Structures are given as C-alpha cells and as structure tokens.
Amino acid sequence: MTNYTQEERENLQNDNPVDSYLKQAAENRKEQSSFIKILIVMIILFAGVIFTIFLFADNKDFLEDEFGQDSFITQLFVKLTRSNNNKEKAEFSLPFGPRKQNILLLGVDSNGADSDLWVGTRTDTIVLLNIDPRSKSLNAISIPRDSKVYLPKNMGIQKINAAHAIGGIDMTIQTIEDTLGVKIDRYIMVHDDAVKKIVEALGGIDIYVEKNMHYNDYSGNLHINLTKGQHHLNADEVIGYLRFRHDAMGDIGRTQRQQWFLRGLLQELQKPQTIAKIPHIISVAKQYVKTDMTLYEMSQYAALAKHFNIDNIEIATLPGAPNKKGYTSYWILDPEKTQEVVNRLVYRERVKSDKTQFAASVMYSADNEAEGKALIEELEANNVKVKCTGTSNATHAQFIAHSKDVTPEYYNWLKKKLSKTGPRQFVYDPVNYYCADTDFTIILSGQ
Numbered sequence: 001m002t003n004y005t006q007e008e009r010e011n012l013q014n015d016n017p018v019d020s021y022l023k024q025a026a027e028n029r030k031e032q033s034s035f036i037k038i039l040i041v042m043i044i045l046f047a048g049v050i051f052t053i054f055l056f057a058d059n060k061d062f063l064e065d066e067f068g069q070d071s072f073i074t075q076l077f078v079k080l081t082r083s084n085n086n087k088e089k090a091e092f093s094l095p096f097g098p099r100k101q102n103i104l105l106l107g108v109d110s111n112g113a114d115s116d117l118w119v120g121t122r123t124d125t126i127v128l129l130n131i132d133p134r135s136k137s138l139n140a141i142s143i144p145r146d147s148k149v150y151l152p153k154n155m156g157i158q159k160i161n162a163a164h165a166i167g168g169i170d171m172t173i174q175t176i177e178d179t180l181g182v183k184i185d186r187y188i189m190v191h192d193d194a195v196k197k198i199v200e201a202l203g204g205i206d207i208y209v210e211k212n213m214h215y216n217d218y219s220g221n222l223h224i225n226l227t228k229g230q231h232h233l234n235a236d237e238v239i240g241y242l243r244f245r246h247d248a249m250g251d252i253g254r255t256q257r258q259q260w261f262l263r264g265l266l267q268e269l270q271k272p273q274t275i276a277k278i279p280h281i282i283s284v285a286k287q288y289v290k291t292d293m294t295l296y297e298m299s300q301y302a303a304l305a306k307h308f309n310i311d312n313i314e315i316a317t318l319p320g321a322p323n324k325k326g327y328t329s330y331w332i333l334d335p336e337k338t339q340e341v342v343n344r345l346v347y348r349e350r351v352k353s354d355k356t357q358f359a360a361s362v363m364y365s366a367d368n369e370a371e372g373k374a375l376i377e378e379l380e381a382n383n384v385k386v387k388c389t390g391t392s393n394a395t396h397a398q399f400i401a402h403s404k405d406v407t408p409e410y411y412n413w414l415k416k417k418l419s420k421t422g423p424r425q426f427v428y429d430p431v432n433y434y435c436a437d438t439d440f441t442i443i444l445s446g447q
Helices: 006-014 017-034 036-056 060-067 072-085 160-180 193-202 235-243 250-269 272-288 295-305 335-345 366-381 408-417
Strands: 101-108 123-132 137-142 148-151 156-159 186-191 205-209 213-217 222-226 229-233 289-291 314-317 320-325 328-333 358-364 384-391 398-401 425-428 440-443
Touching (some): 101 160, 148 328, 160 186, 186 193, 193 235, 193 272, 205 235, 205 250, 222 235, 229 235, 235 250, 272 289, 314 335, 358 366, 366 384
Parallel strands (some): 101 186, 137 314, 314 425, 358 384, 358 440, 398 425
Antiparallel strands (some): 123 137, 148 156, 213 222, 320 328, 398 440
16 A cells, blocks of 8 residues: 555545546656657667767777777677678677567666665656567557556556566566566666766766756755756756756656756767766666666667667557556556557557548647648648647647557658658557547647
C-alpha cells in the first residue's frame, strides 16, 4: 500500500472520475512526447561517446594516449573509424544478425541507500525499443509506470514499476514479456544520479531558462534560484531546473524542460573540447548505467544509430484508462488497443489501405495561427479533409496517427507535399483524444 500525505489524500478525494481521466489522458500524451528522454540518455551515455570519437579521434595518438596502445577500446575504435571512412564497407555488422531486436530501456529511482544503486529501486521510466537493422529504423513504446500487471512467481497484482524493486531486472523483463507477448533481447538501466554526474563531468550545460524559477525545500535540500535567460548551469542548477514544477504547467512543464536540457546536453557533447572528458564520462556510465550489452555490441548499435532519422522514429504509449483502488492509482491497459500497438511497432504489421481520402485535425497556438491556417489549406489541397481545429500550447511538434491506414510511408509522402514540415515526432495513438473519426492529428509547436 502506498503511503500518502494528508494533502495527497484530500486531492484524491476531491478528484472526480472525469477530472481523473482528463489528468491521466494528459499524462498519457506527456509520455508520448517525453519517451525521447530515456532514448537520448542511452545515446548520450553510449552512442554519444562513440560518435564523439568518430568525429574527433581519427588519429591513433589520441586513443593511445587516453586508453593505452594495446587496449581493447583503442583497437576497437581504430577499426571502427577505418570502417567508417571506407564507403565500400558496411558501417556496422550487428553480432546477432539482421533480425529485429527488442531493447528495454529503464530509468530507475533512488533507493535511499549508498550500497547498491540497483537494489530495491523502481523503474519510473520504461521504454521498449524495436530496432530493425535491415531497414535501419527504430520504433519505441512507452509503458506507463502505473500499468496494472500480474507479476511472475506468484507475486500478485502490482504496478509494473514495482517489478524491479521486488525481483530485479529478471522479474522486470519477464513481466513485460508476459504482458506484451514479446521477447526482450537486451536491457539498459540508467540511474537517476547519472544526470548530475554527467553534467559535473562536462563542467556544466548551456540552457535557456524560459522563466524565473525560485523555490526552496529545506527538508528535501532543494534550492532553486534561476532567472530567465541564457545560462551555463552547473550540476546543482541543472537538477533544480529539471525538478522545478511549481507553476501552472506542473509536471508537463517539467517534462518540456527535460527535453530542452537534453538538447543542451547533446550540443555540449558535440564540442571538440568534450573529447578530453570522455574517460570521465565513461567512468560515470560504468557506475550509473547497468546493461547486459558488451562494449562491442554497444559500438555496433551506435554505428547503426547514425542511420536513424529522428523524425521517422515511430513512438506510442500503451493505451488504457485510469483506475483507483483506495489510495492506489493504476493505469488499466486496453488489451485490444495495446495489442494493436505491439503489432504495429514491434511486429511491424502493415495493412493494405484502400482509403481514398483521409480526415485530420490540426492544433495550433495563437502565435502560429497563420501557419496553422496555411497548413489546413495545403492538407485539403492534398485530399485531406480537416474536420477539427483547436488550440494547443505544445512546445514540440507532433504528427499523431490514429488509424492503421496512416502508415510511415503515407506520412513521408505527405511531408513531401507540405511546404513547411519541420521536425515532428511521429506518434501512433489509436485512442483519439483530439477529434473523433479522424485518421491523424497534426500539432504545431508554439512559444
């Protein structure tokens, strides 16, 4: 049974079913847009290091000075950079062959102990990646942490994020395999403390703070004092920036700030001076990341990841509805729609569509109303009926497919027909929160 404060109990009692559903729907959409967080953390900790070496370590001297002349890392990266510069050879050769791979990405919280970072921790972020080496494509499914599941070994009904706290990574993997009917090939776990340690290793991050942020929590030792504008934030300031949620946007605003932080982090990793910090970053990864991948496997995934088109990564959140039992809130998975998501993103099932016209909804904010109206005209000129329009303050643009007929191939075709496409997350969501009887929704980002 979860322990709640008096304030939390009052909030739960005051929630009515409609409000609860709307709040959970917002959380569901937030998961769709923020799954990139754990994905980019993986790239930062593994592929980011390898990419940096590809960019700045073409000579053997650097590798030998940093890692030793005969070390495995030196020999591996010399071989990889040679392959990378040879256009006649493949840039990767996955050790497990060309079949699709399912990689489980987990973000774990703190257990309050200093002994073992991975014992008794809950998985607050759960993402299942499906990688297809043949098509060089990537799909991702975000699994809500409150999903109600049956744990193996007669452990009964629990939230899915409790599986790791109870039975470790083995129980987590088995629970997801049993629930979704998939086979997990590899896993990567990232501890909460990794973010702070990486920022310390890099010497800070350049971030634009979008508003003044002032907050003090003396019991939690959290002190935030940030002013609006461009800043080079140190590790403690970054943690405050990421944890701040005392405004109208709440957790949604915090999720958006996580995305801005990750952009700044990627930009920092691309700087030439970062190369000298790689050994420290590797040591951080070794302590705060747990995986069953070998270094060779990670290097091959990194080589493959260079081919991924971020805009074509198809993402989804497992569909369902909220339910409360006492003070415990669950996310009840919709079996039929969950299977639909798994079939599309993991098994890559495609339907042969005979549709002659698609229906769409377009969402935009007041500051890009002109762009929204122009988009509507272009869609209708390409045989798309725009049935609904509305307002949205989203800071990240999305293309959300609701129908099986809306395939990645159709999405790519439509992008070529539109004058202003820009980067958009490609989301699959069979539950249409925006407008009934539409095949897809386009969300324009605002300020």
